[in-house]
Each structure stands twice: as structure tokens, then as C-alpha cells.
Amino acid sequence: MVARVVTVAFDGVEARRVDVEVQLIGADGPTIFNIVGLPDKAVAESKERVRGAFAGIGLALPAKRIIANLAPADLPKEGSHFDLPIALALMAAMGVIAPDALDGWAAIGELGLDGQIARVGGALPAAVAADAMGLGLICPETTGPEAAWAGGARILAPRSLISLVNHFKGTQVLRAPEPGPLADGKAVPDLREVKGQESAKRALEIAAAGGHNLLFIGPPGSGKSMMAQRLPGLLPPLTSQELLETSMVWSVAGLIERGALTRDRPFRSPHHSASMAALTGGGLRAKPGEASLAHNGVLFLDELPEYSAQALDSLRAPLETGEIVVARANAHIRYPARFQLVAAMNPCRCGMGGAGRGACGKAPRCQRDYQNRVSGPMFDRIDLTVETPPVTAADMALPPPAEGTAEARARVATARAMQED
Template identity: 40%
Template sequence: MLTKIYSSAVFGIDASTITVEVNIGKGVGYHLVGLPDNAIRESNFRISAALQNNGYKVPGKKITINMAPADMRKEGSAYDLTLAIGVLHASEQLQTEKLDDYIIMGELSLDGSLQPIKGALPIAIQAQKDGFKGFILPKDNAQEAAIVNGLEVYGMDNLLEVIGFLEGKNEVAPFRVDSQAYFATESAMPIHDFSEVKGQESIKRAMEIAAAGGHNIILIGPPGAGKTMLAKRLPSILPPMSLDEALETTKIHSVVGKVQNQGLVAQRPFRNPHHSSSDIALVGGGSYPQPGEISLAHNGVLFLDELPEFKRGVLEVMRQPLEDREVTISRARFTVTYPCSFMLVASMNPSPSGYFNEPGAPVTSTPAEMQRYLNRISGPLLDRIDIHIEVTPVPFEKLSDDRRGEPSALIRERVTQARDIQTQRFKTQESLHYNAQMGPKQISEYCALDQTAKNLLKDAMERLNLSARAYDRILKVSRTIADLEAVKDISPSHIAEAIQYRSLDRDGWLG
């Protein structure tokens, strides 16, 4: 008997429906075709044990299973439940007319219980697009998949529960999530708050500007100055995610199995990879390409602590994704593209000893040692970081002050208002959303200066020996400062403040 049953394959952050054809005929054997990987080839052992332990059996006949389209590679153990139900129906141990209505996926344990799968959200989205009535999957993934409206999602605990549902012997209520209400509840303020940071008012100001314009920022300072503490609080002042952004971010996390019971990712991601990370861990890849840290930070913040300690080759592979805001991973027979629109926040010590070259420092390094340390970061990478800011230690008087600083909620309001101005400015340009994304054409159009501002910028570039690459960055940052003040024209004061945020471009910064 021939049976058709439906599942799905995740490719990048999108899914494609897979038709699984199971034919049982004369002879003996088990043949699985359609480019399955090793995990799928091994499924017959898991399926056989699960069926036997639940009162069913694999028929002692010739079983041929085709996973179509046959030229698309399938991977993972999520097809166990699909194949088991197909074998049961083809061998007439399962009587049902419902197989055409559902996508069925899940990993089987030997006792028949269902283990969670990866990519439940993109699979549910594709199932809804393809007109399926529902999606049967492990209960741990139900909340994640139920975000999709117009699709009945049935979370199951074990194989017997799935069989009973398909045969109509037991009623199972679909798992329902009000995505709008859930999103509103989960998108509350993050745990970390800027009010907990003592002192560092100038650094808070720089981070507010970075958040308002989507600018990448690097913090340079000695150990204990508060670089990591400040970076962890940056998501708390970014504008709340929209529902579309939350769905796109959740799809990426779903592909690597980091959602499950969490449901919708409503908070902006904060990723903090260790400096020993490989280039594949950072940008993604592998034999079956998976998203890397830069994609997991999509719509959020990527924090690279101790930037010079990362391998130079690892940092260099970030250059194109920082510019294009997506990363394409190519293999011999296919390519996969993952989005990676994130804010880069980096921190570093000013020297191998960890301190600036100044008289009061516990340990000092020579200017030559500091220069060699800084040269571990390439110029092209620094060129993609708009704001460079020096972080100095907080004096005792401010550390011991009991007064709390300005809360993140107030800073977020100002940042959101500035972002709204930019959204309105770039509404006719699909790929532009905030100032950091402006190219030469937009800079020329939206960053016009009066003669006084031009003279100030010219004088600063000549006297401080600013590099040519600092010019566009200063204009972008000054545009953001003007947006925070809700003014149309860039004034000399905006230019003057933006010039302060180019420390690493100044000749003589190391003394």
C-alpha cells in the first residue's frame, strides 16, 4: 500500500514542504531515498523500537520510503514521527483520513515519547502558507509554532497520543497563543538598567547617541572602568522590537533550537561570544550551515569583549556582514543567507598591561607596545565603527553616592523619538532605517553643513590629524545628535560633539 504524509525541511531561515511517500510491497528490506543524512538513515532503529514498545510493529516486508523533492538534502531526527506514522498507515495498522491536512514532525525516543525539534516556527509559517490545516509536533515546540495565526498547532507528548488523535479516538485541543498580547507582555523593559551605573555620564551620552542612530561603538579603558556593565545595558535603551522584528529574530533562534518553550523572542538579543570563538561560530557555517553569533544578534546587540584578543582572521570575516547586514554562506551545491542587522559594541584595554600610559597607572606600557596592541585590529574593521570613546575609572566619590542615575526608560524614550524621525526620513528607501546605514548619497542630502560648521570640521581634521575615513562618520553621528534634539539642521555644536567620538583616528592618541 502507498501512503503520502507531509513534513518540512528548513533551509536557512525558511522552510519547504517535504512529501514523504511510503510504499510497502512484496519482499524484504528497508530502503530510504531522497538525500537523507545519517540521522534520518538511523531513524529505522528508533522507529522500530518505539513501535514495538507501544504495541505496533514494523512489517516484515519491503518498505520503500521516498522523501520528495529528492534533490533537496534533508537532515536531522525530526522526521522520526513522520516516517513512523507513514509506516503504520501504509501497513494498515493506522486508519485515518487526516494525513493530507497536517504537517507531522517530531523526534522519537525508544519508548515512543516525543523530543523537541529545531525550526518549528519557520515550518509553521510555511505550513500556513501552503494551506495545511494544522501542525502536529512535540509539546515543547507548541508555544513557538502557535505564534502563527491561522494554523492549528497540536503539541503531543508521545506516539500513542498522535495515533489516537489521527484515528479520532481522543480529542486534543489546539495550542493557542495570542501573539499580540504575548508580545506586549514579554516586551517589557530588560533586567539591566542604566540607573545602576554610577558616574560615566559622558559614556552614557555616547551610548545614547549610538542607540539612537544604530552606530557601532568601541569602548577603550582599563579593567574595572565599567565597559562590560555599560554594554550589557545598551539593549535597555534601544527602541522596543516591532512584532515583525520579533518574528524574524525568533525564526533565526528557532533554527538553532534556542526557542522551544520560550515562544516569541520579544527582547532584543544580546550576544557575548568569547574571544576564543572561531570564524564559523561568529558568522555561521558548518557542513550543514547554521546561523552564527552575528545572526543570533539580529535586531539586537553583538558585544565583543577584549576585541584585540579575538583572532585577526575571525574579525576580518565580519567586515562584509557589517556592511551588508546579511551573511551568505556558500557551499559546493548551495548557498544560505542569514540576516545579521545588529549593533556592534566592542571593548578593549588600551594596552597589554590594561592601562593607559599615564603616571598614576598601576602598570604602564610603552607607546610602542600600545601601538602594537592596537594594530591587532585592522583599519577596515575600525572604519565600520562610528564611535570611539575612552572610558576612565569612576572616582570613589561617585561610586559611594547613593543617588541613582537616569533610568533606561527615560533614555529609551529619547532614543525612540530620534528613531521615529529617521524612520520618517528614510520611508521611501527600503534598505535604510537609521542614520548608521546612510551611504554617500544620503550623507550629502541629509548632512548638509553651514559655513561655520564646515570651518569647524575642517579645522578639527587639520589640527587633530583626523583621518579621511573619520569624515563620513562624524557627519553621521552629528546627524543623530541633531535628531536627538529634534532639529533639522546640523549645528557646529553637533559637529564638535561628534568629533570627540573619534579617539582612535587622532594621531598622537597614544601620546
């Protein structure tokens, strides 16, 4: 007898179907547990977590050869979320639960040694994929509110393996989880707090209206970062489609807490020491990078020339195509990365540039060498370049501006509506 349970493997934000097949072979003898089908280290270790979880609920593995096949066998399998489907298929093969009880369900989840089902990333795209296959999804209790955002998908979110077994036996009923809250985002600082820099604020408003990439060039203390942090407050909230796209990226990255989503646009500000993999994605499990986490939002690069040339140039293609492809020997993983780039830099490495008090004594060579650290093709992808002169004491003595974020956001909404007509 072969017991089968459906699960998924993540290919970027896409969840691809994987069938977990478990077969018990041979008469009584030593227990041998093998997992085949291109598993990575985390998947190969599932057999020990399953063994421990079974012991935690009073079950012992059968004294037979156990083969767990993850089909299709040529698709790489990564992550600990294969624990639960392997355990369910094994219990069906052992007769602990009826094999037909798993019909119509897909499953993801990591098992603890006490039988608890631990949180895993990707519950939302897994639920969307399961619904597209006409299946429900079994996921950890902590990710149930997140998976419930997938529209009409059937969701079971048990806390432990024993509660799930009791549900299938009819001695306990698990309620379908409710979608998590649509939370308010963090308070966005107001543009009224910025004194002076009227030209830069006007450029910020134009960039928000047209989705333009923007670069501020000015000495330290001129308000470059301050204005960039106020850009999300000028942008309209995410549409329903954008909310789903953005949330799926964050779900794969494991950044959604208790299923709480927000319509605020993402604002990501990586440090200038960030590597190419940190910006564009990659690493051992090809997680989404900062550019993908800023999908439908803003990516802010402060001290632009201080980023490595390799990291900056890796953003050139995403700025054109709106997606990132992480190339590997056996797969190409795609992540969406349609973001608005805002950058800031000093005019030279010394900071002040070639004019005014504290001017650089190496100008203009210092400025030229510093700005040449950013490639020409990268500069070509920046639509607006704005100089921010030093803020004077007279500027600071001025009363707060009459208009702030609310007024500018209304004008941006009007401009965007005119573009859509």
C-alpha cells in the same frame, strides 16, 4: 500503494517542502528498511528509531522491503525531525491509519523508543511554511505553543505516537495548543548605577538613537562592559515583524522554551575564544551563530583584539549586508544578521595604556601593536569610538546620577520617532 506525508527541510530560517513517500514492496520475507533522498546520519538512523517506536506501541514492521523516499532527492536532509513523518507515512502504507487522514497536514518530530514524540527545533518556521502551503502542522507537544505563534495555522501537538493514531481514528481528540506567553525579559541594569563617564553615557545614548556601532577604549575597571550591558534597556521593544524574524532564528537554534517569546531585544556576548563558526554560524548542521542570534539586537564583543583575526573579519560582510551566508559545497545557507555591534578593548595588552598611574612602559609601541590586531576595515565599520578614562575615587563618592535608563530611553524613543517621520 505509496503513502505520502509532507514535512520540511530547513534552509537557514526558511522551511522548504519535502514529501515523504513510503512504499512496501514484495511478498513476505525479511524486513528491509531503506531511506533515500540525500539523508544525513541523523535521518538515516530514523529507521531504527521508527522501529523502536513501533515496538513501543505494539506494532511490528511488515515483513517486506520498505522504501522511504524524501523528495526532492537533490535537497540535503538533516536532523531528527523526519522521524514522525516517516512513521506516519509508514503507518498509512500499513493501513494502521487511513491514508487520507494525513491529507492537509505536514509533520515534524523526533521519536523515542517508547513512542513518545520528542522536541525538535524549528517548529515556528515549519508552522509558517505549512500555513503558506495551506497545510496544518503536527509537531511535538512541547513545541506546540511555539508553533501556535504562526497566526492562523492549524496545529496538532501530540505527546506520543499512540495519541496521534487515536486522534486520527476518532477515539481521542487533541486540542489545538495555545500560543506561549509573551514573557517579560530579564531585568536590564539601570544606567543610574554608572557613576562618572558622562561622555561615554552620552555616546551610548546617541548609539541607541541611531543604531550606530560603538567601541569603548579604556583601562580595566573604567565601566566599558557595564555600560554596554545597559544598551538593551535604551532600545525600543521589538516590533511584531522583528519579533517574528528574531523568534524564527531562535526557533531553528532550539532556544525557545515552551513557546515563550519576548519583545526584549537580544543581547549576545560571546567569549573572545569563540571561533568563526560560533560567531557567524556553521558546524555540522550549519546552525545560526551569535551574530544571527543577535538579529535585531546587540552583539557585544568584549576584549575586541583578543578575538581571532579570522573571526572578526568574518563579521565585516554581515555588518554591511545584514545577513550571513554559510557556504557549503552543495548549498548556501542564509541567516539574517542585522545587529548593532558594541565592542570594548583595553588601550594596550598591558591594560593601562601610556598615561596615568600604572602606565605601560612600552608605550606607544604596545598600544599600536595591540590595536593593529583589529583590521582597518573592521575599524571602518565602527561609527563611534569613545575613550573611557579611569574612574577616580572622587567619581565613586558622587551621588547616583539624577537620570537613568528610563529618562535616556524616552529621549531615544523621541529621536527614533523623528527619524521615522
